[in-house]
Amino acid sequence: MKKFHIGGVPEHFNLPWYLTLRDKSYTKEGINLRWKDFFGGTGAMATALREKEIDLAVILTEGIIRDICNGSDCSIVQVFVASPLIWGIHVAKESNYHKISDLKGKTAAISRYGSGSHLMAFVNAENQGWDTGSDLKFEVIRNLDGALEALPKGDGDYFMWEKFTTKPYVDNGPFRSVGECPTPWPCFVIAVRNDILEDEPEAIQKILEIINNTTADFKEIPRIAHMIANRYDQKIEDVIEWLSLTEWSQENLSFAQVERIQQKLHHLDLIEQIVPPEKILYI
Structure with a gap:
């Protein structure tokens, strides 16, 4: 069985991962996917990817693009949440x-x-x-x-x-x-270390296929708002509002989106140079 470690924030956006892990959806495909909560957020996950503590991360778009521009050997394989944060x-x-x-x-x-x-x-x-x-x-x-x-x-x-x-x-x-x-862009993406993408492209594709099947119909899960409210200590009216504002994605960023985000980061002096989108996205 192939083993991978994935990191993310312990927040309601990532409930689809919890559901697929709970249902052993990855295990059924010969994949041992282990989740790690990162209470420190994107900065902590970016460091963990660099240090090979994790293989994948569900991470803020602007944070991982900045880290890749600064030398992190990772690629964005897909948008996870398309709506703004x-x-x-x-x-x-x-x-x-x-x-x-x-x-x-x-x-x-x-x-x-x-x-x-x-x-x-x-x-x-x-x-x-x-x-x-x-x-x-x-x-x-x-x-x-x-x-x-x-x-x-x-x-x-x-x-x-x-x-x-x-x-x-x-x-x-x-x-x-x-x-x-x-955020003036899709808020969460899935990033993977490039050595993992080179060695295990089929397994990564299978992980994406499983999570995408769940996010595609996530809002239709019976009593999903109540599940979120109970698990994350939220008021049901707040969860209903959040669900109305949130859209998951099964696609990657476009070149134009990557260019626009880099232009903003560069304008704010958060990156020194703009790199070609193909150096950021897994094509």
């Missing part, structure tokens, strides 16, 4: 910040440099017309749990994370939401 912009519940403009020049709490919370702080700053050189400061807090502890203590002024994941902490404290910042 809606980043909530959070402050401590008792803070004096009440709108996004209050955060100009303040310190963003980020999971790590190169993470989605880091990169999207630049996108938000540009959206607001801030100077990304002087109006952004950062405090590394590792993950969501780190932010829940840090912001009320004043270690960082605001924190960007997926809106629905953080919703319980907005409803019940210690966060307050001051706005949102959607």
Whole structure:
């Protein structure tokens, strides 16, 4: 049996993976696929791919494109979630910040440099017309749990994370939401180390086939909203809204999308050079 390790965030987007693993869909095809939760998000997964700790990752599009541009020996094999990720912009519940403009020049709490919370702080700053050189400061807090502890203590002024994941902490404290910042591109892709793609292309294709069969009909699964609400401690009305906004994909990024994302990253000085799309996508 062929063994692979895959990483992803422990969030509702990845429930299709849990379902296929629970049903032993990969085992039936002679594949031992082992899932690892990455609470530190994209930056932690990018490092794990580089260090060969994992073979595949369900990872933020902008994060892995930046890491590939910076030398990571991986390729994007497919879009996983085609819709934008809606980043909530959070402050401590008792803070004096009440709108996004209050955060100009303040310190963003980020999971790590190169993470989605880091990169999207630049996108938000540009959206607001801030100077990304002087109006952004950062405090590394590792993950969501780190932010829940840090912001009320004043270690960082605001924190960007997926809106629905953080919703319980907005409803019940210690966060307050001051706005949102959607990604201007499909939010999650599946990336695979190039040595794995060279050695085991058929097995990777089978993994994609299995997960795609599940995501194609994911919203039609009976009582899927209730399953998500229970598993991820969400209100059913929030899950229903999230499902209405979220679209999974069974296709890869287009060359035009890769070019556009790189142009944005380059404009924000997050990559030094733009590389040909065929160096990023598995063709």
